[in-house]
Amino acid sequence: MKRPPLATIFFALIPFAAVCFSVQLWDRVHPILLGLPFNLFWLLSWTVLTPICLGIAYYRMKSANPPGSASDPEEPRA
């Protein structure tokens, strides 16, 4: 399989850093934001921020590998 471009991998790693590896930084109750403990607020924000990161990753993947080019087998026509 064709490996995805570096920019795509970079944008996809951001959510991993944000909701997994950095747990020690955001796992606390205060400040309570929008009525939620900070750790829950943080994770819920990433349910929206992750699609944005993946959207950019997707865009970078498409522009590195435009539909219809030989190396993009998923879009046979276009």
Added chain:
Amino acid sequence: MTSPRAVALTVIFTIVLLGSGIGFYAGRRRTMSLEQWTVGGRAFGTFLMWLLMAGEIYTAFSFLGVSGWAYSRGGPVLYVLAFMILGNVVAFFILPPIWDLGCRYGLQTLPDFFQMRYGSRKLAALTAIIGIAFMIPYLELQVTGLGIIMEVSSFGGIGRTQAMVIGTVLMAGFLLASGVRAVAWVSVLKDFLMIVAVVSIGIWVPHHYFGGTGRMFSTLERVHPGHLTMPGATANLGHVWFISTVLLSAFGGCMWPHIFGASFTAKSGDILRRNAIVLPVYAISLGLLFIAGFAALLVVPGLKNGDLSLLTVVRQAFPPWMLGLIGGAGALTAMVPAAVLLLSASTLFAKNLWRPTFAPAMSDDQVARLAKRTVVALGLISLYFAVYSSSTLVSLLLLGYAGVTQFFPGIVLGLFWKRITTAGIFSGLVVGVAGTAALLLTGRDPLAGCNAGFLALCANFAVAVLVSLLSPASSARLAQNLPVGISADS
């Protein structure tokens, strides 16, 4: 005057029958060939695909288990939200290439992939056995959840066993009639009701009892200090456990044979990628289930079984018809994933275990018939386990996740690394699964603060890479099986 029990029962039954009716109707006027039954003829567009994948997010585990964990364990429950976000990031990269190969080589199941990529019948059969073995506890969990939901929300009007029998029969019925299409269409009703239920519980309960979530959480932090952060009410589920468990589950998400198989229903690989981009948003509603579980800790403290906390608090806070609605939604939430699990496990058995081992001459139609008989048999087996249930359901579920994730090296290295060999994957898989079973069944999870399944996965990876490097590079026969991209690219 109608009794609350009669009202709740009527609503539950209406919803369950409506859902099953949709399931029966979904496959009407289609000939159920093996490919139609298992992967919907590979014709699902964005909408159906989204339903099928999103439908897998809400299982009886997320409905009862997530609020139950918030209730009994506190902070560590956050791992569920984190892995559901990251599972989609993983899916974004691996599902489209898998779909692509699936389309090119006519794959329908996870063992099909191993057979195609590594050209080994033994390896494919091993993955089928492992897949079925780890899906049965998950299936059992859904059936038990179904029993609990219907029993509690009907005020005990339907016994747990009765509920499980009725639910399993209906589910097997629409599954036999319509295959994977039934599952996608019943998800429409199920997800709509779930969202109504989850939003009303998560918003109304804290408002009703505390005047808002902010005040509720402040009270909770005062009454149970430390409950909201890790390790919460547990002794050893700290940050290392969180990171290792999130990674394990995020990698494992696509490795469930039913999820893996579901991806082949898509019309194109790009649909799966776009699907993975938007699905994290769907996890927001899990936050509402956390809130419900935390609220329950203050409203109905002292429950022995945390899994009952959600329904207990709902029974206190809402009128009977709403309880019925939530119960009906909950019942479908158990039935839909259970149907996918049954479909997938039966296909694995008939297509990847029985035919290659005992009856290589079987036609696809005969395999489909055998798979349908297996649906009935596996339905009965899980019903039996659920009725005579052990108390170790949660540990069986964790075992399931840790188990199926052991497929990850075989899939990812198979997709992206040319040098991988069959011997490497075979030994890695054996080490990973044996390690998982040994550590979890002897109660050594977490091990030194780290998720034991994750440690087994690391061992699996290491063994797979090492053995591959030591064994001779696979011959041309295997190279012919390689996806075109691998040989062309690097």
